Amino acid sequence: MVIKNLKEKYSGVIAISMFLHKAEAKEAWRMESYALHLRKRNVREVAASNVLNIWNGVTNFAPLVGAFISDAYVGRFKTILVASFAALLGMVIVTLTAWIPNLRPPQCKEGGHCIGPNSMQLGVIIAGLTMLSIGSGGIRPCNIPFGIDQFDPTTKEGAKGITSFFNWYYATFTLVILLTLTLVVYIQDSVSWFIGFAIPTSLMALSIVVFLIGTKIYVHVKPQGSIFSSIAQVFVAAYKKRKLKLPAVDQGYHQIGVLYDPPLTENVFSKLPLTHQFRFLNKACMITENDLKPDGSTNKWRLCSIQEVEEVKCLIRIIPIWASGIISLTAIIQQATFTLSQALKMDRHLGPKFQIPPGSMISISMLTIGIFIPIYDRIIVPNLRKITKHEGGITLLQRIGIGIFFSILAMVVAGVFEKKRRDSALDGQILSVFWLAPQLILMGFCEAFNMIGLIEFFNRQFPDHMKSIANSLLSCSMAGSSYLSAMVVNIVHDKTGGHGRPDWLTADINAGRVDYYYYLIAILGAFNFVYFLYVSHHYRYKTSNFVLEEDKDEVDVELSSMKP
Numbered sequence: 001m002v003i004k005n006l007k008e009k010y011s012g013v014i015a016i017s018m019f020l021h022k023a024e025a026k027e028a029w030r031m032e033s034y035a036l037h038l039r040k041r042n043v044r045e046v047a048a049s050n051v052l053n054i055w056n057g058v059t060n061f062a063p064l065v066g067a068f069i070s071d072a073y074v075g076r077f078k079t080i081l082v083a084s085f086a087a088l089l090g091m092v093i094v095t096l097t098a099w100i101p102n103l104r105p106p107q108c109k110e111g112g113h114c115i116g117p118n119s120m121q122l123g124v125i126i127a128g129l130t131m132l133s134i135g136s137g138g139i140r141p142c143n144i145p146f147g148i149d150q151f152d153p154t155t156k157e158g159a160k161g162i163t164s165f166f167n168w169y170y171a172t173f174t175l176v177i178l179l180t181l182t183l184v185v186y187i188q189d190s191v192s193w194f195i196g197f198a199i200p201t202s203l204m205a206l207s208i209v210v211f212l213i214g215t216k217i218y219v220h221v222k223p224q225g226s227i228f229s230s231i232a233q234v235f236v237a238a239y240k241k242r243k244l245k246l247p248a249v250d251q252g253y254h255q256i257g258v259l260y261d262p263p264l265t266e267n268v269f270s271k272l273p274l275t276h277q278f279r280f281l282n283k284a285c286m287i288t289e290n291d292l293k294p295d296g297s298t299n300k301w302r303l304c305s306i307q308e309v310e311e312v313k314c315l316i317r318i319i320p321i322w323a324s325g326i327i328s329l330t331a332i333i334q335q336a337t338f339t340l341s342q343a344l345k346m347d348r349h350l351g352p353k354f355q356i357p358p359g360s361m362i363s364i365s366m367l368t369i370g371i372f373i374p375i376y377d378r379i380i381v382p383n384l385r386k387i388t389k390h391e392g393g394i395t396l397l398q399r400i401g402i403g404i405f406f407s408i409l410a411m412v413v414a415g416v417f418e419k420k421r422r423d424s425a426l427d428g429q430i431l432s433v434f435w436l437a438p439q440l441i442l443m444g445f446c447e448a449f450n451m452i453g454l455i456e457f458f459n460r461q462f463p464d465h466m467k468s469i470a471n472s473l474l475s476c477s478m479a480g481s482s483y484l485s486a487m488v489v490n491i492v493h494d495k496t497g498g499h500g501r502p503d504w505l506t507a508d509i510n511a512g513r514v515d516y517y518y519y520l521i522a523i524l525g526a527f528n529f530v531y532f533l534y535v536s537h538h539y540r541y542k543t544s545n546f547v548l549e550e551d552k553d554e555v556d557v558e559l560s561s562m563k564p
Contacts, residue, residue, distance in 0.1 A: 083138020
């Protein structure tokens with residue numbers, strides 16, 4: 001049904017959806033904390049890192065599975081609910097390993113003698129990680145689309161609300177990460193690992209309770225069946241009719257008896273008009289003899305609707321834009337990796353006694369996002385809207401492009417400041433860690449434009465019943481960025497250095513040339529930026545004619561009249 005009483009649902013649904021994702025963010029951060037917890041015990045750094053890397057890889061690809069199950073079979077509400085309980089169970093298991101001594105290896109004895117984890121202890125942590133991956137696979141792809149489902153995109157207020165939703169969602173999500181990098185880290189280091197783990201676990205439990213409170217007022221979008229079958233059917237039908245000749249564009253495509261254009265299904269409100277891009281797919285909806293049965297049913301492997309064909313075209317158009325995101329997100333990953341190494345070699349004192357944890361430096365980026373997004377949403381966008389007449393102030397691709405530019409600029413600035421830090425260190429001077437602030441602030445702007453732009457782009461440009469799949473693409477981009485980053489690091493290790501000189505990324509950062517590495521990432525980003533400009537220039541935004549439910553009831557199409 002079309003959404004009613006938007007004002008009553010607006011704040012509640014958004015708060016709930018944000019709350020769920022915040023809990024998931026804590027869960028992701030907790031695994032990094034747990035890896036540190038293992039290393040402080042007696043699990044070697046390589047082993048702990050391997051466990052974390054395997055889990056991260058699985059977690060980033062799990063949303064694809066969760067999105068498929070949600071869109072095809074059970075719907076977003078049930079997927080989120082089941083995944084939330086799975087995540088909570090995983091968080092409880094991991095928390096118990098920090099509380100019950102028998103569930104973790106003993107502390108190393110004096111002299112460095114350590115006893116590794118036994119089979120039971122490994123089984124417990126693997127069980128916890130598995131449940132967390134299941135939770136991530138269901139929550140990540142569904143929480144944003146579920147929040148969007150609560151808005152009416154056919155109204156001006158609903159369209160503006162969706163745009164603000166993306167901005168405020170990411171802003172609050174970032175502020176929560178900021179708290180976990182500061183307050184919760186402090187509790188773990190200075191008070192108790194168990195309490196530090198128990199805090200996000202309790203919040204996850206609370207988020208489930210809040211989520212269930214609004215069950216009766218939510219808009220529940222029903223699943224539409226396997227989307228992969230629908231995609232395959234379009235290609236198969238187009239191939240079977242490859243020898244047919246399409247009518248000329250100027251003859252008009254919507255002639256009765258030429259193309260199959262039935263009414264929309266129950267939960268699809270935006271009708272996609274036929275386009276001339278990728279015209280060979282249009283043959284899939286050309287009606288031939290015996291395609292339509294007397295009862296109006298069809299064989300989907302021979303005849304698809306215009307809507308189904310255009311949905312496949314949407315996916316094809318998005319792939320090049322998605323690919324550009326893999327390289328642009330690599331810069332963010334590099335900051336998280338090598339900023340830590342830089343901070344360890346700098347003066348981190350804040351006052352005579354307090355020393356900033358090196359891992360907390362990334363909070364500068366988070367703080368930048370948390371401050372900038374409200375300003376952008378409430379001040380910049382309304383003023384830009386007056387000039388451009390665009391509801392978002394600028395287009396989605398323009399926002400992504402600005403983010404890519406900031407990622408390049410951040411890498412160049414990082415290289416310049418790293419050279420200054422290295423030269424000062426070799427001269428016996430130690431710079432303040434706040435020299436890292438400029439590059440971290442720029443990366444904050446990169447995320448504010450690029451990450452949020454990609455999230456909104458995927459959610460807006462995917463077909464209505466594929467939004468969970470759309471939301472899983474960002475996780476896949478991050479997974480691809482991680483693998484690309486690992487590949488670049490290995491190549492740099494292997495190809496640089498020699499002749500008595502260490503490689504750029506040697507263990508001793510003062511002996512290496514991390515600044516050269518930053519410049520390399522900036523060059524890759526520049527090539528990616530050119531590629532992005534090219535594909536975005538040829539991109540065609542999805543155009544929709546929204547159909548309200550009351551209008552659907554008036555639509556009466558005589559399928560029999562479509563017969564040739």
